[in-house]
Amino acid sequence: xxxxxxxxxxxxxxxxxxxxxxxxxxxxxxxxxxxAEAAGHDSHGSNHxxxxxxxxxxxxxxxxxxxxxx
Numbered sequence: 001x002x003x004x005x006x007x008x009x010x011x012x013x014x015x016x017x018x019x020x021x022x023x024x025x026x027x028x029x030x031x032x033x034x035x036a037e038a039a040g041h042d043s044h045g046s047n048h049x050x051x052x053x054x055x056x057x058x059x060x061x062x063x064x065x066x067x068x069x070x
Contacts, residue, residue: 007015 010018
């Protein structure tokens with residue numbers, strides 16, 4: 001259950017400072033999450049590129065084996 005806070009004794013400037021600190025913390029966490037997600041996508045894209053190279057190599061090997069000998 002959430003606790004209620006009595007903010008009646010806090011000056012408006014102090015409340016604004018607390019609010020801004022909370023926003024900075026939320027922004028910092030969001031930035032870290034986005035950076036982590038972006039890094040994951042970069043890795044994901046790199047894996048696709050690697051898979052294309054492997055696919056191309058496999059296709060070349062199959063073509064060599066499938067060529068008529070003569």
